[in-house]
Amino acid sequence: MTTIHFIRHGQSTWNAEIRIQGSSDPDLSDLGREQASALAGKLPAFDRHFSSDLKRTRQTIEGILEGRTENVEYRSSLREIHLGPWEGMLLTDATEQYPEQTDKFRNNPASFNLEGAETFSDLQARAHKAINQIVAECPRQTVLVVSHGALLKSLLIDYENKPIDSIWQDPHMDNCGHSIVEYADSSAKVIKFADHDEW
Secondary structure, three states: OEEEEEEEOOHHHHHHHHHHOOOOOOOOOHHHHHHHHHHOOOOOOOEEEEOOOOOHHHHHHHOOOOOOOOOOEEHHHHHOOOOOOHOOOEHOOOOOOOOOHHHHHHHHHHHOOOOOOOOHHHHHHHHHHHHHHHHHHOOOOOEEEEEOOHHHHHHHHHHHOHHHHHOOOOOOOOOEEEEEEEEOOOOEEEEEEEEOOOO
């Protein structure tokens, strides 16, 4: 059995501004660095460490591992959903300029189809491919993966046999939210879902 501990990155400067990030690359805020450092020593020992290659995840795993990142593997496949023309926009501005698509993004993600952006089904397929590769590389190991909210929620809801339209439903995944999944015999069992033992 392979056990993966998934951590969403800490608060970024754009999270604090309610600015759309996607695959853009802001730093962690001071609070985000504190959130990451607060996890140091609270997680088990890991055989392997993986992270998205964006700064907010790199800085999060650096905080978790107290700077000992020489064995971390950074992968672009673990990046957040790409949101094309929205990236860098304040959410209020995107809502004003793209009312139909922001409504779909919030309330009917399965139908979200913004030109230049990933769909949620594309994101989910990419997430599964990335994690299945890690599971194949790490048999019978305990693994840390630091990634992003939408990517991680897309995985977890699918493991729970929920549709993509449920991606924003509770439990909410806070910054540095912690989830645990056990992989065995081509199946995935969610042990902790965004810090919740029951959901």
